[in-house]
Amino acid sequence: MISKSPMRPKKSNSDGGEQILPPPGLLDSPEDVLLYYQKLGVSVDPSVDIVAMIDKNEELDLVYVDLGSKDAYIKKIDNGRFEIGVNKRHHPNRQKFSLAHEYAHYVKHRNQIEEMPIGEQILNRDGDRNSIESQANRFASELLMPEKLVANAFREAAGNLKGMANILGVSKEALSYRLENLGYRMK
Numbered sequence: 439m440i441s442k443s444p445m446r447p448k449k450s451n452s453d454g455g456e457q458i459l460p461p462p463g464l465l466d467s468p469e470d471v472l473l474y475y476q477k478l479g480v481s482v483d484p485s486v487d488i489v490a491m492i493d494k495n496e497e498l499d500l501v502y503v504d505l506g507s508k509d510a511y512i513k514k515i516d517n518g519r520f521e522i523g524v525n526k527r528h529h530p531n532r533q534k535f536s537l538a539h540e541y542a543h544y545v546k547h548r549n550q551i552e553e554m555p556i557g558e559q560i561l562n563r564d565g566d567r568n569s570i571e572s573q574a575n576r577f578a579s580e581l582l583m584p585e586k587l588v589a590n591a592f593r594e595a596a597g598n599l600k601g602m603a604n605i606l607g608v609s610k611e612a613l614s615y616r617l618e619n620l621g622y623r624m625k
């Protein structure tokens with residue numbers, strides 16, 4: 439006699455199923471991007487490790503080069519693959535914003551990357567607010583400085599700009615830009 443046992447799906451973990459992650463290039467909100475890399479073990483608190491994000495992304499190659507007066511670039515190297523270059527002479531905190539800006543082009547403007555110049559100056563230029571450059575700056579600042587992290591850093595550093603920038607691992611310029619967006623006021 440064969441005894442009958444109830445059919446039960448095998449559970450692979452306590453959630454009851456395997457989880458599938460989308461290709462990272464599909465995620466184009468800073469919140470989704472952060473959640474994605476958090477699942478891959480990237481540190482996103484108290485500062486966001488953009489270098490580790492790019493390292494974990496198989497569609498992106500990161501190179502450090504001397505770019506003179508330019509901050510960074512992104513260029514297409516293959517179908518669906520891109521190279522991000524950042525100025526090796528810049529401070530790591532400044533590099534982080536440059537990298538986040540190029541990451542924004544990767545998710546939001548990937549079809550325009552081929553027309554972009556190799557090497558650009560970031561943040562310190564004017565332009566209309568709807569240009570892809572302003573979009574990329576906004577995305578970069580939301581990615582590196584989520585509102586909650588900014589509030590935590592604000593408390594921790596007692597409102598000191600340099601202290602906050604150190605905690606968040608960004609330049610004072612990038613932080614000022616974000617603070618203005620969030621409604622903080624400079625004394």
Ligand SMILES: [Zn+2]
Nearest residue numbers: 539558571574
């Ligand atoms: Zn740009």
